Amino acid sequence: MTASTLSTPRDSVKTWRRFKYPQSLIKYGIMLIILVFIAISIQYLNIHLERVLTMFGRLGNLFANRYYPPDIPYILDSEYLGYVFETVKMAYLGALFGILLAIPLSWFASFNMTPNKRFLYPVARFLLMVCRAVHEMIWTILLVTILGFGMLPGVIALSLFSLGFTGKLFSEEIEAINQGQVEAIQATGANPLKVFVYAVLPQVRVAWTGISIYTWDAAFRAATVVGFFGAGGMGWYLRRTVQQVESNRVAAILISIVGLVIISEVASAWARNKVSTS
Amino acid sequence: MMPSTLEHKLAKILTKRKKYKAIRYGLYIFIFLLVLGSIQTTIIKDTDWEKIGTFGTVVKALARFFPPDFSLFPHLVKPTIETFMIACLGTFLALVLAIPVSWFAAHNITPYKSITYPIGRAIMTLSRSVHEIVWGLIFVAAVGLGAFPGILAVAMRSIGFISKLTAEAIEDINPGQMEAIRATGANGFQVILYAVIPQILPVFVGNTIFQWDINIRRATIMGLVGAGGLGLTFHRQLVMYNYGGVTTVIIALLLLIAIGEVGSYYIRKAII
Structure with a gap:
């Protein structure tokens, strides 16, 4: 008996596999499903795969012949720079309003701290979800149809965008706080507002500051294009030049957008770093 | 000697704190004014309030979206x-x-x-x-x-x-x-x-x-x-x-x- 078990060591020298029999089947099954889904989608969306190959030539052509000498003097024009300044202002106003609205809403929408689980919690959750689910461009278009052209719909659209963006992150931070401090403040007989101010806010302050800076960055990115649908700022120039097929100017505007976004990103990374270390 | 240096240090820290507090509040006021200024220029001056009209017209514009089709x-x-x-x-x-x-x-x-x-x-x-x-x-x-x-x-x-x-x-x-x-x-x-x-x-x-x-x-x-x-x-x-x-x-x-x-x-x- 023992001899036979010792004499058959070959069973145990099987090649090692990360996934044993049933799991490996599931893995390949999922891969197959994904591939079939991709094939069906390509068929359904009517994509001509042969066009994929010619795409690079056409993209190269687009950049080399139509976009290439970007009309740099156009973006250095004082009128355009004025609109850039407006865009910056729109972005930070939108981010600021969004963050200010997100403070109470994220408090209501955090499961552990919400003052009223029956009513306020679902309502706040739903509001945040709608703000986040509807893309900022759709907000812009809707607000432009209601309020007309100008900066106001842009600022409101960016506020809603920032509200959805920060609300979720803020409430996630609240849900991760240390309950001990909350209990300590509650034990003094404090009402929910006081608990929020003295037990929750000090714990999330640093994280929220970082998120707020990041929100400003994200709002600025969105602000560069809300004007495309008539809500003020440099996006309006983009629309005008795209529609008049002034490709050199489009290229110049794109360069200005990329440059500004990179500047804002570097600034926000620096500021976030400063906040988290201090 | 010992307590006096301690007091000295304490006073230093307190003045420093006061200074920081002043800077912080100054910054808050500055930001607040900046925001007010931006609201004034971008929202109040730039918007065509006459076209938006009263609150009622905005509600009317909003009501067009209902009921869903x-x-x-x-x-x-x-x-x-x-x-x-x-x-x-x-x-x-x-x-x-x-x-x-x-x-x-x-x-x-x-x-x-x-x-x-x-x-x-x-x-x-x-x-x-x-x-x-x-x-x-x-x-x-x-x-x-x-x-x-x-x-x-x-x-x-x-x-x-x-x-x-x-x-x-x-x-x-x-x-x-x-x-x-x-x-x-x-x-x-x-x-x-x-x-x-x-x-x-x-x-x-x-x-x-x-x-x-x-x-x-x-x-x-x-x-x-x-x-x-x-x-x-x-x-x-x-x-x-x-x-x-x-x-x-x-x-x-x-x-x-x-x-x-x-x-x-x-x-x-x-x-x-």
Whole structure:
């Protein structure tokens, strides 16, 4: 008996596999499903795969012949720079309003701290979800149809965008706080507002500051294009030049957008770093 | 001697604190004034208040969107599926393209540090800094109308995010495993396959699912620049002044996004 078990060591020298029999089947099954889904989608969306190959030539052509000498003097024009300044202002106003609205809403929408689980919690959750689910461009278009052209719909659209963006992150931070401090403040007989101010806010302050800076960055990115649908700022120039097929100017505007976004990103990374270390 | 220095120190700290407090409040006041100034110039002066009219006219403008035009629903099925597929294919393409980009942009495994690292970083920044609408415009100009430019635009926008977080994860991996695999005589490719990928796979998959969720949102607007899906229907209803239809499209869009959110939650739970 023992001899036979010792004499058959070959069973145990099987090649090692990360996934044993049933799991490996599931893995390949999922891969197959994904591939079939991709094939069906390509068929359904009517994509001509042969066009994929010619795409690079056409993209190269687009950049080399139509976009290439970007009309740099156009973006250095004082009128355009004025609109850039407006865009910056729109972005930070939108981010600021969004963050200010997100403070109470994220408090209501955090499961552990919400003052009223029956009513306020679902309502706040739903509001945040709608703000986040509807893309900022759709907000812009809707607000432009209601309020007309100008900066106001842009600022409101960016506020809603920032509200959805920060609300979720803020409430996630609240849900991760240390309950001990909350209990300590509650034990003094404090009402929910006081608990929020003295037990929750000090714990999330640093994280929220970082998120707020990041929100400003994200709002600025969105602000560069809300004007495309008539809500003020440099996006309006983009629309005008795209529609008049002034490709050199489009290229110049794109360069200005990329440059500004990179500047804002570097600034926000620096500021976030400063906040988290201090 | 001892207490006097202590008092001295204490006084120093207190004056310092006072100074900081003054600076902080000064900063608050400055920011407050700045915000007020911006509100004055951008919102109050720039807006055409006469055109907006009274609160009543705004409510009237809002009321046009109700009730939703439910007769549109049967026509929304195809664009909704299209939007969903644009998001899925875009995410898949981004995932495939993010692999080389994150390989290039991770400081510790990039093949030729002086050439590939800046290339990877540049692609990452470019992809993230250009809004999806702009990518859509570029690709519609290059490959024509249809779902294809939408897929490309969605993919281009998410490459940056996926590869940024993946590259950061690669930079944080345990180098011991890489050394162990290299010590067996493995080449560079094998080191990545057996030492790097297993360590970053959860992060990579998690980020991809997160991006998929966001990409459904992005895919809904690709139609606005001519790239198929629900955005196209939205645009058509809007230019036909069928505001009830616009509301219906938004309802369809919310449903799609809710499905995506629930789906991504369960997939993430199943994997991690």
